[in-house]
């Protein structure tokens with residue numbers, strides 16, 4: 001419960017930030033968004049996300065355990081819990097069990113940079 005409160009606070013802070021700088025997210029890392037996306041797709045394939053999720057553009061990603069990730073880039077919430085911001089997607093990908101304890105998505109062992117690359121790919125799914 002304590003961690004949920006923390007995520008709520010983070011989500012609130014992110015909303016304020018996003019409201020102030022619309023569209024600035026792509027340049028904030030200073031890296032090539034295309035490159036990040038390509039690496040993100042490789043990571044998604046390597047980590048086996050497709051055993052649980054249907055993911056456009058990833059070979060063999062036809063899983064039915066979790067929700068399909070088509071259009072995830074334009075969803076309002078992540079797992080029905082977090083506002084769908086880049087920061088929250090990082091949080092979710094790095095520790096889904098902290099956001100929704102007991103849900104069927106395991107911690108997938110992504111570090112922060114990898115999670116951002118995966119998030120960049122997911123954002124492109126519209």
Ligand code: HEC
Pocket residue numbers: 044047048049050051052053065066067069072075077078079080093100103104105106108110118122
């Ligand atoms: C063992 C199955 C499993 C694996 C492996 C898995 N997930 Fe999930 N994932 C789930 C489940 C189940 C949910 C739904 C959780 C919930 O809503 O509480 C979920 C939810 C999500 C969501 C939120 C979707 C939405 O519409 O809100 C994203 C994004 C996501 N997963 C991405 C990934 C990525 C990227 C990987 C690989 C790094 C991955 N998942 C690996 C089972 C899995």
